[in-house]
Amino acid sequence: MSQFTDNFDRKFYYLRLSITDVCNFRCSYCLPDGYKPQGANNKSFLSLDEIRRVTRAFAAAGTEKVRLTGGEPSLRRDFTDIIAAVRENRAIRQLAVTTNGYRLARDVAQWRDAGLTALNVSIDSLDPRQFHAITGQDKFHQVMDGIDAAFAAGFSKVKVNTVLMRDINHNSLHTFLEWIRTRPIQLRFIELMETGDGGDLFRTRHVSGKVIRDRLLSQGWVRQISERSAGPAQVFCHPDYQGEIGLIMPYEKDFCSTCNRLRVSATGKLHLCLFGDGGISLRDLLESDDQQDQLQARVAASLSSKKQTHFLHQGNTGITQNLSYLGG
Known part of the structure; x- marks a missing residue:
């Protein structure tokens, strides 16, 4: 199978695979009222064998990197087995997870032993009280202990995701910079994105990452080239x-x-964009090992309808009611 490519000659090396939409945090910008099942549409999540098949098909079409997302992926009891199943495929050179860090201190060593190569941890504030206010969980010290455990387990770098919010953390750059001065952490400020449920929050809290970029450039920071x-x-x-x-x-x-990434939801739907409409079901082609060619053909055909851009600028958030559904 040749490389997955769309009509704009973008090649897709990166699969973001959600394995659950359940989360135990109640972040103000994502699930402020806590997790609620998606009603009658809440079919069972992808099984270990289905995960093995979908990642194998993507790898055979040029995917080099898989990120396991949620919800909170570590809430799955078979999470370590999922890591091992994806890493059976040598073509997948990078296997990452995005986590709230809840299980990190306890489990990160076994995740690394199973084959995890990269780690993103969500931390929106370095103030424990503010962390509690944002996430609904008094787990700041537990998450920070988890990052220490990740380094102890052999990870040479940890990425930390911070959603940038006006008057909550956008003025805390100095504190964040001091934190990473002596730690191999890539701190990633993510602009708040408007979702179907989060319009009011967006209008109140959105601030452009340019504010941070201008300050960094004025202090001698230099932009790197991406792989x-x-x-x-x-x-x-x-x-x-x-x-x-x-x-x-x-x-x-x-x-x-x-854009170099595609998304598959926890119920087996292909999403061409985080903020696109609908999704293309792949589940019927994940039932057995001999359907890989058909699976790849469906993904390749779907790419002909991938748009050149999202439409967030026009306030069009597509079907994305909250970010736990597809893992951001």
């Missing part, structure tokens, strides 16, 4: 800091021009 399977972050480094800063700015012009 082909990297995510959309603009990454900056500074000789005085062990850590790095990443900026994810979906409202910036040409954000989508380098």
